[in-house]
Amino acid sequence: MKLIESYILKHPNLKHAFSLRSGGVSPKPWDSLNCSFFVGDKNINVKKNHQLILKKLNFERLFSVKQIHGNKVIQAEDYISKNSVIEADAIICKRFNLPISVTTADCAPILLFDKKELIIGAAHAGWKGAVKGVTDNLIEHFQINGSKIENINVAIGPCIGKDSFEVKSDMIQSCIKEDKLSENFFINKLNKDYFDLGRYLIQKLENKGLKYIDFVNQDTYKNLEKFYSYRRAMKKNNPTTGRMINIIGLTK
Numbered sequence: 045m046k047l048i049e050s051y052i053l054k055h056p057n058l059k060h061a062f063s064l065r066s067g068g069v070s071p072k073p074w075d076s077l078n079c080s081f082f083v084g085d086k087n088i089n090v091k092k093n094h095q096l097i098l099k100k101l102n103f104e105r106l107f108s109v110k111q112i113h114g115n116k117v118i119q120a121e122d123y124i125s126k127n128s129v130i131e132a133d134a135i136i137c138k139r140f141n142l143p144i145s146v147t148t149a150d151c152a153p154i155l156l157f158d159k160k161e162l163i164i165g166a167a168h169a170g171w172k173g174a175v176k177g178v179t180d181n182l183i184e185h186f187q188i189n190g191s192k193i194e195n196i197n198v199a200i201g202p203c204i205g206k207d208s209f210e211v212k213s214d215m216i217q218s219c220i221k222e223d224k225l226s227e228n229f230f231i232n233k234l235n236k237d238y239f240d241l242g243r244y245l246i247q248k249l250e251n252k253g254l255k256y257i258d259f260v261n262q263d264t265y266k267n268l269e270k271f272y273s274y275r276r277a278m279k280k281n282n283p284t285t286g287r288m289i290n291i292i293g294l295t296k
Contacts, residue, residue, distance in 0.1 A: 045077070045100060050199035052258035053157055053292070058164070059101045059143070060155055060292040062201035062260060065272050068093040070286060078272070078286030080147045082110060085286065094289070101143070103293055108145045109135060111168045115176040117185045120144050134167040134182040136189065143293025149272040150264050152203035152245055153290035154179060158186060160195040164292045171215065174245055175222040183252045193253040201290050202271055205263030206231060206240035209275075213237070225251070264288075 045067030053060045068077030070089045077093050078085045094106055107120045109132040120137035123130050135144040144166045146153050151170035157163070165182050167173075186196060211230070216237060219226040229244040230237055242259055249257055264271035277285040 045096060047097070047100065048201065048260055048262075050155070050201075050258045050260060052197045052256055053155060053199050055157065055159055057162055057295055058157055058292065059103070059295055060157075060199070061097065061101060062153060062290050063097060063288045064270050065286060065288065066269075068096060073277075073282065073284050074286040077288075079145075079289035080287035083287060084284055097289060097291065098143070101291065101293070102295075103141065103143045103291075105141075106143055106145055106291070107135065107137070108147070109133070111146065113170055113172040115173055115178040115181050117178075117181045119185070133169070133173050133178050134165065134185075136163065136165045136182065136185045137294070138163050138189065140294045140296050143291050145289050145291045147287035147289050148201070148203065148264075149274040149285055149287045150204040150209075152241055153201040153288070154182075154198060154245065155201070155290060155292040156182065156186065156196055156198045157292065158191040158195050159197060160192070161190050162294055163189055163191055164294055166290060166292055169241075169245055171219060171239060171241060174241065174248065175219045175226055177223070179245060179248050180252060183249075183254070194255065196254055197256040197258075198249055198254055199258045199260065200242060200245055201260050202262040202264050202267075202288070203241055204265045204273065204275060205261075206238055206243070208263055208265035209239045209241060211237050211239050215239075
């Protein structure tokens with residue numbers, strides 16, 4: 045099993061990974077390392093896939109949420125003992141050996157780490173969550189927990205690329221209405237409009253004062269062998285596909 049790591053998150057008290065789609069046990073059409081419970085795959089397959097990744101990272105458990113394309117942030121420690129499904133799109137955590145995660149299949153996974161206070165965060169940012177300010181909210185939660193902006197490192201994982209994310213006028217209008225900044229990241233080529241999600245998120249993070257940002261610039265849509273892509277599946281009239289998992293956890 046291969047995993048992607050970011051140089052900017054290397055630290056003796058931290059482990060993290062952006063997963064690929066191969067190396068798991070899920071059958072088609074989720075083949076094979078599907079890590080989402082919410083796409084029709086059997087729970088036993090998803091749990092086995094989680095265990096494969098956790099074993100590789102030397103963790104025993106995992107904290108995750110049901111993502112809703114919004115901007116809600118939760119503190120992992122507040123929900124450890126609860127068995128109900130938790131809806132959110134960003135997580136913050138200060139507990140050791142409690143890795144947190146988000147799943148993606150074109151949306152951008154964002155992992156954050158405060159190297160001074162030892163605080164971690166994870167966010168799921170598609171265009172809806174991005175313009176609603178999911179990253180802004182997560183950074184503000186870091187500050188509430190004692191972080192200083194200059195101590196936060198962030199990695200943006202693989203997501204749909206600017207040449208693949210074709211959009212329609214109603215989406216453009218919705219984005220601009222929600223966040224004027226997004227207007228700068230729409231590109232028109234050959235009478236088609238595209239959105240540069242990765243660069244937009246970088247600008248959002250920079251506008252909050254972050255300086256240490258790594259973008260794993262790999263297009264999920266174009267790389268069938270490496271990544272799941274919901275948009276690619278939809279193009280083939282088959283909306284069923286798996287999800288990559290993106291994990292970050294504190295270690296002692």
